[in-house]
Amino acid sequence: MDGMQGFIFQNYSEAGGRMYFTKENAMLIDAGISLVYEMYENKQLNDQQFYYCLCSVLEAADKVSNTTGFYSAYLKTFSKPALNKICFKGFELKDPVAENEVFQGDANDLLKEVRGDILYLDPPYTNMQYSNVYHLLNTIAKNEQPTIAGITGRPEGRNVSSWSHKKKVESEFRTLVESANFEYLIMSYSNESIMSSELIADVMSSCGRYEMKEMNHKKFNLGTNITDNKFITEHLHVLQKAG
Structure with missing residues (x-):
């Protein structure tokens, strides 16, 4: 070509x-x-x-x-x-994908159309x-x-995400949690993120049964020579929404 x-x-x-x-x-x-x-x-x-x-x-x-x-x-x-x-x-498609549905759009807008059993969230952590x-x-x-x-x-x-704005993210998150028509909400979120774990716990626990798990992960440093804070704590926030 x-x-x-x-x-x-x-x-x-x-x-x-x-x-x-x-x-x-x-x-x-x-x-x-x-x-x-x-x-x-x-x-x-x-x-x-x-x-x-x-x-x-x-x-x-x-x-x-x-x-x-x-x-x-x-x-x-x-x-x-x-x-x-x-x-x-070319590349090999190993798993069937014919029955999957893919959506593109604002999460809070999509939740007006989508419902299910488990909603997994991995939003932007930083600005x-x-x-x-x-x-x-x-x-x-x-x-x-x-x-x-x-x-x-x-x-x-280009699109600017409210999840990356300290003044806007709480409102986005609260709206999502309260409106999501799912039995379980699971969100992965770093300890070096815009929202604190205390805020997330407060919002989620107000909507049902809440618990948190945590795990340390090696920090990604773009190939620089950073020697301190090599690890971050990844929090897994789990909510079972009240019926």
């Missing part, structure tokens, strides 16, 4: 002054994502085939990105993996916005050409 000088090449390679990808890999990403969308729009791919091919492009792009894993910044020189030629590969951290993968996946700004080329107007 020949490459093309599309949005990724023009803005996220050396050609655009941002070294997220080499020029050659950026051109192939542009060509790959353009082909997937063109085939889908021409009815040459059904929904499942479209998402399968989309995943192949994203996985391939991520393997040759010149980052530390997050896309909030790029490295000043190309890393060894980033210099490899991108390779689009880090994932729409910024993974902005480039979102741009590739959606085949967008957003208005971007700054050295890192972050798109303007």
Whole structure:
């Protein structure tokens, strides 16, 4: 497949002054994502085939990105993996997924439509916005050409989560717990998070039978030489809602 000088090449390679990808890999990403969308729009791919091919492009792009894993910044020189030629590969689907349902949207809005036995929650812990951290993968996946700004080329107007705002998160959490039509609510949350364990316990215990488990995990440090606070405590908050 020949490459093309599309949005990724023009803005996220050396050609655009941002070294997220080499020029050659950026051109192939542009060509790959353009082909997937063109085939889908021409009815040459059904929904499942479209998402399968989309995943192949994203996985391939991520393997040759010149980052530390997050896309909030790029490295000043190309890393060894980033210099490899991108390779689009298929992958084996080991487990059946035909009966699964996937929703995308605000959690509190979705709870008006979804109900069940167990609701597992893994919300953002900190004020880090994932729409910024993974902005480039979102741009590739959606085949967008957003208005971007700054050295890192972050798109303007991307979604900002209230779960990452100290002043807004309690209201979001309380609304979710009170409105969730599930028998059990289970939430994983770090001790280094916006909401305290005391606040979570207070909200959950007001809606039923509450308990908490905890486990230590090694702290992720983005490859830096941090030597203190190597571990964090992960809390598992469990609520059995009153009938």
